[in-house]
Amino acid sequence: MKRIHFVTAVMILILAWSVVGYAQDFAHIEALLDRIEQRSSFENTDFSALVNMIVEDPEKGIEKIVVRQFSRNNGEKFLLLIQEPVANKGQGHLRDGDSLWMYDPSSRKFAHTSLKENFQDSDARNSDFVVESYATSYEIEGYEEGKLGNFAVYIVSLAAQSDNASVPYSKIWITKDTELVLKVEEYSLNRRLMRTNLYPKYAKVGDNLIPVQMIFIDELVAGQKTQMSLSEVSTNDIPDHVFTKAYVERVNR
Amino acid sequence: MRILLTIAWRNIRQHKTKTTIIGLIMAIGIMVLVVGNSLMDTATAGIEKLYIKNFTGHLMVTGSTKGRLTIFGYEDNTAMEQAVPRIPDYAKVVEFARSLPYVEAVNPQVSGMALVSKDDEQLHASLFMGIAPDQYLTMFPDNIEIHAGDFWSEGGEGILLNKAIADQIAEYRDVVIEPGDRLLLTSISQVGGMKIREVEVTGIFSFKQSTVQLDFTSLVDTSNARALSGMVLGHVTPAELSVEEQAFLGQIDEESFFTDFDDLFSSVLVDDIATDDDYWYSIMGENTTNDVFSQEDTGAWQYLLIRLRDEKYLTQAQADFNRFFDEEGIPAQTLDWLQSAGAMAEMSKAVKSIFNVIVLIIAVVAIIIIMNTLVIAITERMGEIGTMRAIGAQKRFVRRMVYLETLLLSGISGLVGVIGGAVVLGILNLVGLKANNIFVEMIYGGKVLRPELSMSSVVMSLVVVIVVGIVSSTYPTFIVMRTSPLKAMESSR
Numbered sequence: 001m002k003r004i005h006f007v008t009a010v011m012i013l014i015l016a017w018s019v020v021g022y023a024q025d026f027a028h029i030e031a032l033l034d035r036i037e038q039r040s041s042f043e044n045t046d047f048s049a050l051v052n053m054i055v056e057d058p059e060k061g062i063e064k065i066v067v068r069q070f071s072r073n074n075g076e077k078f079l080l081l082i083q084e085p086v087a088n089k090g091q092g093h094l095r096d097g098d099s100l101w102m103y104d105p106s107s108r109k110f111a112h113t114s115l116k117e118n119f120q121d122s123d124a125r126n127s128d129f130v131v132e133s134y135a136t137s138y139e140i141e142g143y144e145e146g147k148l149g150n151f152a153v154y155i156v157s158l159a160a161q162s163d164n165a166s167v168p169y170s171k172i173w174i175t176k177d178t179e180l181v182l183k184v185e186e187y188s189l190n191r192r193l194m195r196t197n198l199y200p201k202y203a204k205v206g207d208n209l210i211p212v213q214m215i216f217i218d219e220l221v222a223g224q225k226t227q228m229s230l231s232e233v234s235t236n237d238i239p240d241h242v243f244t245k246a247y248v249e250r251v252n253r
Numbered sequence: 254m255r256i257l258l259t260i261a262w263r264n265i266r267q268h269k270t271k272t273t274i275i276g277l278i279m280a281i282g283i284m285v286l287v288v289g290n291s292l293m294d295t296a297t298a299g300i301e302k303l304y305i306k307n308f309t310g311h312l313m314v315t316g317s318t319k320g321r322l323t324i325f326g327y328e329d330n331t332a333m334e335q336a337v338p339r340i341p342d343y344a345k346v347v348e349f350a351r352s353l354p355y356v357e358a359v360n361p362q363v364s365g366m367a368l369v370s371k372d373d374e375q376l377h378a379s380l381f382m383g384i385a386p387d388q389y390l391t392m393f394p395d396n397i398e399i400h401a402g403d404f405w406s407e408g409g410e411g412i413l414l415n416k417a418i419a420d421q422i423a424e425y426r427d428v429v430i431e432p433g434d435r436l437l438l439t440s441i442s443q444v445g446g447m448k449i450r451e452v453e454v455t456g457i458f459s460f461k462q463s464t465v466q467l468d469f470t471s472l473v474d475t476s477n478a479r480a481l482s483g484m485v486l487g488h489v490t491p492a493e494l495s496v497e498e499q500a501f502l503g504q505i506d507e508e509s510f511f512t513d514f515d516d517l518f519s520s521v522l523v524d525d526i527a528t529d530d531d532y533w534y535s536i537m538g539e540n541t542t543n544d545v546f547s548q549e550d551t552g553a554w555q556y557l558l559i560r561l562r563d564e565k566y567l568t569q570a571q572a573d574f575n576r577f578f579d580e581e582g583i584p585a586q587t588l589d590w591l592q593s594a595g596a597m598a599e600m601s602k603a604v605k606s607i608f609n610v611i612v613l614i615i616a617v618v619a620i621i622i623i624m625n626t627l628v629i630a631i632t633e634r635m636g637e638i639g640t641m642r643a644i645g646a647q648k649r650f651v652r653r654m655v656y657l658e659t660l661l662l663s664g665i666s667g668l669v670g671v672i673g674g675a676v677v678l679g680i681l682n683l684v685g686l687k688a689n690n691i692f693v694e695m696i697y698g699g700k701v702l703r704p705e706l707s708m709s710s711v712v713m714s715l716v717v718v719i720v721v722g723i724v725s726s727t728y729p730t731f732i733v734m735r736t737s738p739l740k741a742m743e744s745s746r
Contacts, residue, residue, distance in 0.1 A: 088446035149511025
């Protein structure tokens with residue numbers, strides 16, 4: 001009888017150890033995701049950049065879009081001004097809290113949208129779509145160690161757990177030593193690969209590390225790809241008047 | 254023949270009960286056929302008439318395109334990706350259209366979709382048709398009812414807002430839109446970017462015969478419609494890419510991006526932003542080019558709707574236009590009314606085909622009942638026919654007599670059935686069959702169906718009853734003729 005008790009106790013111990021072991025592993029990855037998020041956050045600083053997008057479409061060809069971006073408090077206030085294509089030059093999107101204005105320079109008119117309004121009659125709000133966080137919007141399903149190019153990486157599998165998540169499942173490749181996200185795969189609900197995102201270039205901006213070159217590959221349409229690069233990046237203070245309708249109008253004169 | 258006719262008529266009158274029952278069954282069968290087919294014919298003609306007369310004309314000319322183009326724009330997944338093409342060499346095309354003797358009227362249009370806002374509040378969305386009122390009213394003189402206000406003045410700007418949209422805005426947003434109000438129309442597309450126009454409501458209207466899609470459609474002046482549809486003089490220039498940007502085009506090897514740690518960090522400039530006003534107000538550079546690029550392409554149209562003097566010219570018109578486009582090298586195409594009317598019209602047709610099958614099944618059942626009744630009726634007369642044969646009547650004589658009887662009965666019953674059907678249809682026409690849901694509305698091609706007696710259904714029903722009569726009397730007559738007179742007489746005992 002004593003022997004049976006002993007075996008049971010050992011089994012419980014092994015089980016408890018394995019559970020704790022897993023929990024510790026996940027905690028380590030959770031901490032890693034938190035650090036990545038902190039490092040790319042611009043909570044108390046302004047941020048500006050010139051964003052270049054090259055859209056490759058197998059049918060439409062290549063299109064270049066250049067947007068100037070000004071942002072404050074992680075996008076609580078932002079202004080996007082289109083510089084290219086020339087036909088759309090000056091079109092702007094200005095956000096201030098729950099208000100979003102769109103500006104058309106050809107008519108010099110603003111159209112207003114409230115971010116408080118429910119998104120297409122769903123339970124989600126427009127504002128829910130603004131911020132996405134790996135740490136809070138996803139839970140870790142598992143991870144493994146592997147290699148991407150010459151870098152040793154963690155390959156972390158995530159599953160959405162909040163409405164803020166943009167995709168149901170994703171897999172991210174994070175360098176083990178420098179903790180940089182190099183690649184993300186986005187999956188649909190039935191685990192079909194929809195998009196692959198590559199982050200081949202980073203830049204140090206103040207205390208932050210941000211990707212300045214990104215490639216988004218549409219896995220559903222062969223040959224469809226967007227590359228995005230950031231230049232003229234700055235975290236210097238942006239004057240308050242930049243986040244106003246008057247500025248958007250004046251800068252277009 | 255006269256003797257035969259007399260005997261046949263006398264036989265019909267002699268078997269009064271039997272004749273009445275058979276006649277009634279046949280008459281009801283014919284009535285069902287006439288009413289069912291007339292309903293379907295009216296509904297089919299209704300949809301065709303509804304669209305041709307009120308929205309599409311017989312033929313639509315557009316620029317050549319791959320997508321599924323309708324008067325409402327693209328109705329496939331290319332809608333956001335490609336702009337509706339402008340008709341190339343529009344002046345030449347319209348001149349050619351007007352030169353054709355069978356063309357009665359032409360009307361150019363532009364289509365699009367916009368969000369509708371007022372006082373910083375987004376209220377609704379609306380499809381729109383950009384039109385020139387005088388040409389539109391010439392083409393479709395009786396398709397709209399104006400409830401308040403009017404069209405914009407000639408050469409002016411404005412929107413004639415659909416009453417269904419105005420009603421929904423009043424109900425759900427508690428905002429009453431009236432003529433004189435100014436609305437902001439915002440259109441967004443991947444191709445044209447974002448366009449915002451402030452337009453005065455000059456009137457509230459509704460289409461006299463409408464569908465869900467049309468209830469969602471307003472009429473806008475051409476200048477604003479062109480702007481909202483991105484029909485500006487500017488054109489897309491090929492993108493100029495740096496060497497670094499070109500390196501990422503086409504197939505890429507992701508492993509090759511991640512070889513060296515130093516390569517992971519960019520030499521991207523992290524700037525100190527200047528703080529003086531000169532910097533902030535000059536970041537967009539020279540803006541004069543923008544004005545050139547956003548100038549309206551006056552005279553450009555997406556659709557040319559054509560009404561013919563008669564539908565019989567449709568094939569000829571399509572052939573003539575296609576020949577003209579080939580000869581002149583104009584990349585344009587023609588679409589018939591069904592293609593240009595879009596998904597709702599096609600869905601109506603599809604739903605109607607299902608109902609046609611149901612009517613066909615009812616017709617087959619009615620025919621089987623009629624045949625069965627006739628077979629029984631003739632088989633029952635075996636003894637009588639045997640007696641006639643025994644007293645010297647020739648096979649040929651008896652056969653002709655039976656056929657004549659059947660023809661007389663079918664003819665009279667058919668006539669009664671047609672008259673009965675006409676009366677039923679007359680009543681339905683007066684009362685009007687109201688569609689109480691979208692599904693029925695699609696079958697009717699409108700909100701109310703007033704069925705009319707269709708001559709094709711009358712002719713078809715009479716032919717059916719006579720053929721059925723002959724076919725169904727042939728088999729029992731054949732059996733009776735093969736039976737010896739003695740046996741036939743015995744069977745009647």
